Amino acid sequence: MIEVTNVTKRYGEKVAVSDLTFEVRPGIVTGFLGPNGSGKSTTMRLILGLDAPNAGRTLVNGKPYRDHDSPLHEAGALLEARSVHTGRSARNHLLALAQTHGIGRRRVDELIESVGLREVAGKRAGGFSLGMGQRLGIASALLGDPRTVMFDEPVNGLDPEGIQWVRKLLQRLASEGRTVFVSSHLMSEMALTAEHLIVIGRGKLIADMGVEEFVASASKHSVRVRSPQLERLVELVAGPEVSVSAVAPSVVEVRGLSSEQVGTIAAEHGIVLYELSTQQASLEEAFMELTRDSLEFHVEDRPKAEPNEVLT
Amino acid sequence: MSAVAVERPPVEAGGAAPVGPVTQRRVALSEWTKLRSVRSTRWSLFVMLLLIIGFGILACVVFESRWPHLGADERHHFHPLRANLAGVNFAQLAIGVLGVLAITAEYSTGMIRATFSAVPKRLPVLWGKAVVFGAVAFAVSLPAVFIVFFIGQAILSGQHINIGISHPGVVRALFGAALYLTVMGLFGLGLGAILRSTAGGIAALAGIVFVLPPIVGLLPSSVTNSIDPYLPSNAGGAIWTINPDSGTLAPWAGLAVFAAYAAVALAIAAVLLKRRDT
Numbered sequence: 130m131i132e133v134t135n136v137t138k139r140y141g142e143k144v145a146v147s148d149l150t151f152e153v154r155p156g157i158v159t160g161f162l163g164p165n166g167s168g169k170s171t172t173m174r175l176i177l178g179l180d181a182p183n184a185g186r187t188l189v190n191g192k193p194y195r196d197h198d199s200p201l202h203e204a205g206a207l208l209e210a211r212s213v214h215t216g217r218s219a220r221n222h223l224l225a226l227a228q229t230h231g232i233g234r235r236r237v238d239e240l241i242e243s244v245g246l247r248e249v250a251g252k253r254a255g256g257f258s259l260g261m262g263q264r265l266g267i268a269s270a271l272l273g274d275p276r277t278v279m280f281d282e283p284v285n286g287l288d289p290e291g292i293q294w295v296r297k298l299l300q301r302l303a304s305e306g307r308t309v310f311v312s313s314h315l316m317s318e319m320a321l322t323a324e325h326l327i328v329i330g331r332g333k334l335i336a337d338m339g340v341e342e343f344v345a346s347a348s349k350h351s352v353r354v355r356s357p358q359l360e361r362l363v364e365l366v367a368g369p370e371v372s373v374s375a376v377a378p379s380v381v382e383v384r385g386l387s388s389e390q391v392g393t394i395a396a397e398h399g400i401v402l403y404e405l406s407t408q409q410a411s412l413e414e415a416f417m418e419l420t421r422d423s424l425e426f427h428v429e430d431r432p433k434a435e436p437n438e439v440l441t
Numbered sequence: 442m443s444a445v446a447v448e449r450p451p452v453e454a455g456g457a458a459p460v461g462p463v464t465q466r467r468v469a470l471s472e473w474t475k476l477r478s479v480r481s482t483r484w485s486l487f488v489m490l491l492l493i494i495g496f497g498i499l500a501c502v503v504f505e506s507r508w509p510h511l512g513a514d515e516r517h518h519f520h521p522l523r524a525n526l527a528g529v530n531f532a533q534l535a536i537g538v539l540g541v542l543a544i545t546a547e548y549s550t551g552m553i554r555a556t557f558s559a560v561p562k563r564l565p566v567l568w569g570k571a572v573v574f575g576a577v578a579f580a581v582s583l584p585a586v587f588i589v590f591f592i593g594q595a596i597l598s599g600q601h602i603n604i605g606i607s608h609p610g611v612v613r614a615l616f617g618a619a620l621y622l623t624v625m626g627l628f629g630l631g632l633g634a635i636l637r638s639t640a641g642g643i644a645a646l647a648g649i650v651f652v653l654p655p656i657v658g659l660l661p662s663s664v665t666n667s668i669d670p671y672l673p674s675n676a677g678g679a680i681w682t683i684n685p686d687s688g689t690l691a692p693w694a695g696l697a698v699f700a701a702y703a704a705v706a707l708a709i710a711a712v713l714l715k716r717r718d719t
Contacts, residue, residue: 174554174718177557177558177561178561179554179718179719181718195562199463200463200558200559200560201558201559202460206558208554208558210551212551212553212555212558213550214479215550216479216481217475217479218478221474221478226556228467228470228471229468229471229560230461230462230463230467230559231460232459269555274460
């Protein structure tokens, strides 16, 4: 369980996180979504107590992270920026972290094995590829058998097999009843792994809802129709609330009517349909839609904002 | 063995591993693992040994062979222990740099985030580093100064200009040299923790040890004489000398002043460590 309450964090003049409030519940994968620079990594650092908020508070399993006796048992984190001494081997890196909590070498070796670093465990971490570094970071995060895990962009730099592995891992951790909080700037990744979404833009909360609800709320559904008698059909469906756009020869997308309505009209007039399907906006499109709104709101909110600042 | 790729076992987030609370002793053990598992530690300690023993032997060889040709004034200024411990002057930079690196390397590599995630109260990390690093510095430098003492004095005995281990103050000075190097390492650790930058930490340390004394020497002598004994390296130097120049502090008082500098640096580091973002 993670609770973020009215948290604001400024670095100098720049507001990284602004009055952010949300909860991350155990038992499901919660995605943390936002464009690059929207404050995801900052929020995760605040939750771990690496940075101190200017206002508000963060709790992990009911307490500020630093007040726990066994912090690594409460939360394990893979942070986006690499957090490994480049001159130390993977095994010694994990061992040093394990020893702070009295965790033994056997556990370290088990983790090295299960994240697939056995062959390179004795090598200096500075020579690791991005993917190997991610695997080492994930092993570090899991050392203390944490009740809450936070992964910042975990699939960065992983090959397809590694991405599959991370998805399964996240879902399994959630199914074990743990709190799983995973950030990404890739909406498609979230669609595959997350059940719930926290969406932020420019440090502010944009959405806190289920993935399906998120897509539904953000997208305008449309109906894709392919027919040899399109001109006739377009005339018949026309109305003040309805818009039709051609997307390909003899294919149109109709907005403002459901596929049932379009199909019924076609049947009533004996029009042949080759294709009739509801088009749902992708999570990407839903996300763009929502963050665009937040940026526009932001411009109105701060009239003095520089144009290029708004675009970032 | 078959050529078929072996299916990895699933990651066990749970498993048999018992997880205990963070304690100061456990953090110190972790810091020991960190210190022994990077090359810079081995190199810096090896260089320190080489400087203490190498320069000590070299100085003794030079004096022993030149002795018949030295004038009365030079003979008067010669002291068998001072020549013997000449390498400590160089070794102090090696151990100080290692002290700086013990903390700044964590910042430059990002390791500090992993460290503070595991120990979010932070201060046990600083104390753990200080205890482990201090013990290692002392354990390496003490045998080195005793080894160079016996070799150096054996060389000097060729001209009968050696002193024995039982000579008043010698044992204190040898232990003192090891203590001095230990405190210098801790001073480096404190400066490194304050500045969080390897280059900055080393520059500050070298400036205080090597640049500050000659600058103070440029001041009017009345001012110099009252400040000079309290400069870190001069105060600390009293503990490993048995024929002090006039105007230096008493051995243990000097070491106490030097240790106070290191303690203040570590105390400032502790306050900043608690407050600052990582």
